Amino acid sequence: GATIGIIGGGQLGRMSAVAASRLGYQVHILSAEIDPPAHDTARHVTIGAYDDEAVLRQFAESVDVITFEFENISSDGLELLASLCPVHPAGRVLAISQDRILEKSFLGEQDIPVAPWVSVPDEVSLSSVASELGYPFLLKTTRFGYDGKGQFRITDAETLDALASTLPYPLIAEGFVDFERELSVMVARSASGAVRCFSVTENQHRDGILDISLAPARIPVALAAEAEALALRIAEAIGLVGILGVEMFVSAKGTLLVNEIAPRPHNSGHWTMDACLIDQFEMHIRAVADLPLPDPFRHSDAVMKNLIGPEGMALCDTVLEQPGLALHLYGKSECRPGRKMGHVNALFPLGALPGPYGVAARFDSALKAPQEA
Ligand code: ATP
Ligand code: MG
Ligand code: MG
Numbered sequence: 001g002a003t004i005g006i007i008g009g010g011q012l013g014r015m016s017a018v019a020a021s022r023l024g025y026q027v028h029i030l031s032a033e034i035d036p037p038a039h040d041t042a043r044h045v046t047i048g049a050y051d052d053e054a055v056l057r058q059f060a061e062s063v064d065v066i067t068f069e070f071e072n073i074s075s076d077g078l079e080l081l082a083s084l085c086p087v088h089p090a091g092r093v094l095a096i097s098q099d100r101i102l103e104k105s106f107l108g109e110q111d112i113p114v115a116p117w118v119s120v121p122d123e124v125s126l127s128s129v130a131s132e133l134g135y136p137f138l139l140k141t142t143r144f145g146y147d148g149k150g151q152f153r154i155t156d157a158e159t160l161d162a163l164a165s166t167l168p169y170p171l172i173a174e175g176f177v178d179f180e181r182e183l184s185v186m187v188a189r190s191a192s193g194a195v196r197c198f199s200v201t202e203n204q205h206r207d208g209i210l211d212i213s214l215a216p217a218r219i220p221v222a223l224a225a226e227a228e229a230l231a232l233r234i235a236e237a238i239g240l241v242g243i244l245g246v247e248m249f250v251s252a253k254g255t256l257l258v259n260e261i262a263p264r265p266h267n268s269g270h271w272t273m274d275a276c277l278i279d280q281f282e283m284h285i286r287a288v289a290d291l292p293l294p295d296p297f298r299h300s301d302a303v304m305k306n307l308i309g310p311e312g313m314a315l316c317d318t319v320l321e322q323p324g325l326a327l328h329l330y331g332k333s334e335c336r337p338g339r340k341m342g343h344v345n346a347l348f349p350l351g352a353l354p355g356p357y358g359v360a361a362r363f364d365s366a367l368k369a370p371q372e373a
Pocket of ligand 3: 247259260
């Protein structure tokens with residue numbers, strides 16, 4: 001059968017490989033990390049640097065199509081891969097999502113609403129940010145940030161002055177959005193132009209890291225339709241082939257602002273693994289392999305909780321004995337604070353997610369205090 005090449009061997013590669021092999025493909029993973037989580041689920045694993053020409057060449061020649069779970073491959077590397085083998089999504093998509101300035105510019109060109117922002121290439125350009133955006137604002141590194149790393153919340157002039165000379169330029173400054181809630185939409189698009197969205201998801205972060213996702217989001221249907229329409233517009237405009245996570249804020253006024261896009265399976269889509277017949281990983285593989293993209297058939301409402309660091313791993317025993325919870329561990333040997341070790345999905349009958357605050361609280365307490373008999 002055909003071989004799908006996946007660049008990156010983290011948990012997203014691990015779960016993509018399972019989906020691909022279930023569809024009858026062989027999977028070849030390229031990982032820069034020794035002993036990657038995907039080692040358990042892929043037939044072939046190459047350990048090598050993403051900027052090593054010989055490694056990339058050999059990898060591209062061994063597979064029929066290339067996709068990735070890791071976004072930070074250099075444009076030179078991507079160009080080399082694309083000269084040898086189809087790469088989905090295309091390098092252009094990756095280039096846009098790798099750089100917050102390119103990303104925000106692209107979204108602006110498409111008339112997609114985003115928070116007010118300014119480019120801050122150096123310390124000198126920092127002086128005019130407060131007058132443009134007002135306090136508070138966020139400074140983010142333009143590249144390589146994830147899980148809220150490389151972000152600085154600036155509340156006043158003193159904080160700014162104290163930090164200015166120490167910051168890792170280039171940065172982007174974003175007006176702080178006093179959001180009512182956060183949403184995401186997973187959208188898939190195949191080379192043939194078929195598109196499909198998963199139900200709009202509601203996300204709660206803790207310390208900059210995704211903690212809990214709820215699906216469907218507890219928002220009016222009209223707002224959910226707007227969120228889907230935005231995601232579809234972005235997928236078309238960027239020429240997506242594969243799957244893309246679109247993160248959004250619902251502003252205090254109830255309007256949508258796009259935060260960022262990620263052209264790969266996304267942590268906020270992990271609930272699909274148990275609540276849909278076709279999950280985000282299978283939809284990703286289908287899009288990349290140009291298979292049909294039918295309705296994923298969401299049969300349940302769902303809540304996903306990330307298991308992060310030692311604190312998260314401590315919940316495993318409880319999760320294992322609680323009915324109605326599905327445990328997913330990533331096989332990471334080293335458990336550090338803040339590291340995503342796994343996640344757990346709880347299913348609810350369609351329409352049964354209780355109102356605001358109810359679910360997360362109930363889910364949290366179910367995990368923390370096992371029910372008495
Ligand atoms: P990810 O792990 O999602 O890739 P990241 O490091 O790229 O994270 P963002 O998604 O930009 O960072 O920000 C992380 C979180 O910080 C957001 O989900 C949101 O909760 C908060 N945040 C980011 N930007 C803003 C903003 N402009 N206003 C208010 N909150 C924000
Ligand atoms: Mg991000
Ligand atoms: Mg984000």
